[in-house]
Amino acid sequence: MTMQKLLSKARQAIQDFDMIQDNDKIAVGLSGGKDSLTLLHILKNYQRFSPQKFELIAITLNPGGVDNSPLYKLCEDLDVEFHEVQTNIKEIVFDIRKEKNPCSLCANLRRGALNGTAKELGCTKVALGHHKDDAIETFLMSMLYEGRVNCFSPKTVMDKQDLTIIRPMIYIEEYMTKKATREYNYPVIENPCPADGHTNRQNIKELVQRLNKEMPGSKKNIFGALNNPDKLFIWDKEKIK
Template sequence: MQKLLSKMRQAINDFDLIQDGDKIAVGLSGGKDSLTLLHLLNSYKNFSPQKFELIAITLNPGEVDNSPLHTLCEELNVPFYEIQTEIKKIVFDIRKEKNPCSLCANLRRGALNDNAEKLGCNKVALGHHKDDALETLMLSMFYEGRINCFSPKTIMDKNNLTLIRPMVYITEESIKNITKKYNYPVIKNPCPADGKTKREDIKILIKDLNNKIPNLKKNLFGCLNNSDQLFIWDKNLIK
């Protein structure tokens, strides 16, 4: 736990993620990542130089038993809000999406941000980690032809919210280990597309390449923090 808290504190300091007076909503899906984020932020409050409030918001896509999350938040003394939605019905029954991830993500993001704002929050914390960043970078390069990744901090003008990702320096393996060690109440992902996505393919590819190329993951992550040595073929500059 201390090692993960140290990594999270480093990210908070590097990217100026939390300020005094913040009211932060944790997007609590019930997966290992969001559960770890909630525990880390709740522990970080005890020694943080910034004083901030913390709540948890869970979006129920339909017919999911989230009672373990209610119990957990009560034990942690974190205010908990479960929002009932029809996201599953819209994506799979009404729209019948063959590639549902993009629409689902947009619907979830919109619902989370809207409810966070209604509850008086100025920030939303998401559970993306270091491996998520690497996968997003490679997905963008391979499928979109651009070098792009989510940011540790994104200001959302539409909602007067700031999205923060305090776990960007923490590996997925560390999250798996702490989830198992402390027996976090993981809610099984009800999505029919779970484990059958392009992201899952990229995850497997990165793992395979990392076994063949020394320091592959370390160097990939270094690219995201090495803006001084970024060089792409800018036709106007090259001319």
Template sequence: MQKLLSKARQAIKEFNLIEENDKIALGLSGGKDSLTLLHILKRYQQFSPEKFDLIAITLNPGAGADFSPLRTLCEELDVPFYEIETNIIDIVFEKRNEKNPCSLCANLRRGALNDHAKKLGCTKVALGHHKDDALETFMLSLCYEGRINCFSPKSYMHKNDITLIRPMVYIEEHEIKRAVKDYNFPVIQNPCPVNGKTKREDMKILIKDLNTKIPGFKKSLFSSLNNSEQLFIWDHDSIKNS
């Protein structure tokens, strides 16, 4: 856990993710990532030079999942816990019957989380995206959208007047899995019907395969996300006028 905390602290400092008197809502899904982030932020809060408040918000998607273990955990950690009832699964899979449901589901969850965080007086929302999530998002954008794009460690949402932060962007997924096993975090089974059957999962497999065939591929791919000064793209105006 100390190694994870060190990497999170690096991201927090480099991207100025936490500021004095912030009230941070952590999106606690009950998955391995959000549970690990909960423990990281709670420990960081104990020695952080910036004083901040931390709460946890769990969105119940309406699939009958039992989130009581999360409430118990938050009570043990002295983190205020809020469970928000939603009908997201019904909207995505029944009313809309989406063939590619991930985008709509993510938008609905993000909107509900940001809205409730704002209502609870929060200035920021902390999300459990990690280093491998960033690489997969980068590859998804390149392969399916034809653009170079990825989520940012910090994003200001004008609509909600709230800032999203991702303190685990320097932490690899295998490190999170090890922490979950070592500390026996109460992981909640993902109720999504398409869990593990998405294009993101395809990207995870592709990146793993490329890293095997091209040693250091993941390291180079991640370095490119931090190398904005040397980004070369075909800017038609600058090329034809050169």
């Protein structure tokens, strides 16, 4: 039943944003966390009844010293081609650069390695495991930490790389990926990041939880604002003049 609900929401997102076309070769960014593991299972199941025919592979970036052997076994069981890329991202971010706020640099390095590998393997799309809560948190982080209204897109076409980034779980709440992970016993790889749980995103995650508790429905409304471009009004000085 859990997978049926996940597939229903993923299918709606795929259709709403036209994420998948015939003959796509899609690389799932498989970190080994609950979200990417759920995404891989969703797309593997969706592949069986999708009106578009597409290939599916998985790519894991090893930041350094992580045992990803459970992911090899998982992909073998799912009949999904698996590629592990060894990197020195952890060393660069924490040992060489000694970043106090490591998330941005780490994300850029991971993005470059993942997209580059996907292109080398002939992929047309990269699927990422961002979900509904990630979108809400990113939206608020942008406003509160950067002073701008911004969020990642469900689908991003990267013309220079001839690659498209898709996020099929954009309508799925985080509690559902947690439930699926428990129910199907996904082989979660422990997050090796020293900053895990001590980031600005964690602060925003806790803020959203408090807001939704004190103002029921606030999380739903924030997500609704992301999907309501006709009601967007910001102070454009030139237009207001």
